[in-house]
Amino acid sequence: MFLPTLREAPAEAEVPSHKLMLRAGMIRKLASGIYSYLPLGLRVIRKVERIIREEMDRAGAQEVLLPAIQPRELWDKSGRWNVYGKELLRFKDRHDHHYCIAPTHEEVITDVVRREVRSYRQLPLILYQIQTKFRDEIRPRFGIMRGREFGMKDAYSFDADDEGAEKSYQRMYEAYCRIFKRCGLKFKVVEAETGPIGGSFSHEFMVLADTGEDAIVSCSECHYAANAEKAEVTSPDPASSLSTPLKPLEKVYTPEIKAVSEVSEFLGVFPQELVKTLIFQTDDGVVAALVRGDHEINHVKLRNFLGSHVLELADEQTIVGVTGAPVGFAGAIGLHNIRIIADNAIRGMRNFVMGANEKDFHYINVNLDRDFKVDSFGDVRMITSQDRCPKCGGLIQFFRGIEVGHVFKLGTKYSEALNATYLDKEGKERLLVMGCYGIGVGRTVAAAIEQNHDSDGIIFPITIAPFQVIILPLDMSDRMIAETAESLYKSLISKEIEVLLDDRQEWAGIKFKDGDLIGIPIRVTIGRKTLDKGSLEVTLRSKRATHLVKPHEAPSFIEELIKKEIYDQTE
């Protein structure tokens, strides 16, 4: 088998899954965010795909395969040629026609379905495909966790009405739970933002891991869980300070003091007594956003609140132009001709600190209305651990997660844009109601490794392991050991057990190390020491528990062990 393992991790790898996949000879990099899968890696990918196919088919979805290269016209119709941005890789063919490499397949699938589906009798319909997609990520990282080219399963549902769409969504949701459970993952389902895909609501399937790119929150009391950027802040304004009498506004000298931490330290106040003023560039001009010093602005919320496509922190020049001061001294007092948005938490503040729009100066004892006016208040900040659950008021907990699946209820966004309709019972023309459901296949593998490894290597859940069993004959030059290994290999194969025989002329230590590294769940060690006593060793990678077994009993013992492992994992 072509299985080039590495003793040391290449310098480019940062997180455990990336390092281990390289070291275990699963993948190799071709360019930034673009990887080749070697035999071992491909086997794991195929395992995950098989589970996905089984569960999709069971849920009544049918597999198709759609083009990866798509003409611009299709993307113009949905309006996404312009909206999608630089992530969409575009190019021209020899006739100068524009094409893109599909980052997702809503357009084509809707196009296929609208041509073929005429009647409500053909509904509901769920189609899915597993294929390579391309998104020209700003910063690919963590190996195949955030690659540019990546394997993805995407499913699309078409229903006659909202009620039907709801059922399809539910069905996919349940299939997803089964898929990730079968892959041996510990995951959470959270409410999420819909992003450029669009739609009315969505859930993300998050694999819990410290190295996850997403922050998620969940309630300690009820079932509420959400992506941190989605999580609503409903905490009441701390009204206590509102009874404090207003003090007179005062300008203080704060040389070279800019960051919130510097200002609060310099003035001897808490960060929550400061107000940060952030200047943003939007679709229609520059906007100022105010949040409390210890809070963080939530870009998604602010963008939604403003209804703007573009939302970027303004560059230094713009800030100087608008505030008249260098970055770090912006404030709301004296800001004219620009919209001022404030987070709800600002309402409850009295006598706070704010930039003076003048180099090296801040105001203290600033107060709303008296000193400046806010155009509108809203929930535009990130939730914190001090906030309460928006559903039940319980305590909020934070986790890190890797997004492996995302389900969206799309509604009629694409059917409207591409005119995908059917005739109902009354013969009236109506829009198809859609949903879309993605799973990152490679990312699921990376997440599984992120969640299941130790200092020696990967510990694959048996359902997605490249092989279920690895046989290690410690000395291939020993006739009896070699023969015992060969015959065990054959009898396991005949039981349709996936087994790898390490028949290399290598040191025992190397075989053990490689075996641990590539993470095969069950190891059979055949060596002089125990063979002389008439037995083999069967070891579980996960628990390091060893059983001594007679050679002729080994095949059925292993078969039972595999069944038990699969059962334990999916119970």
Added chain:
RNA sequence: CGGGACGUGGCUCAGUCUGGUAGAGCACAGCGUUCGGGACGCUGGGGUCGCCGGUUCAAAUCCGGCCGUCCCGACCA
């Protein structure tokens, strides 16, 4: 796109400051000893020092440009 770091044999890295014969460990090939947790000995092969240009008697080393990779940030399924 902004900030930072890096690019020397397949891998990990030294050498660059202070210009003067291109190195180590691992890996690889051969022979021998060996064979239960990354052995040992001997021998050997392998490098346009990322690319282009400049300075110099002389450049891996100094200067300029470009390319690539990684990290942090902005952004994003």
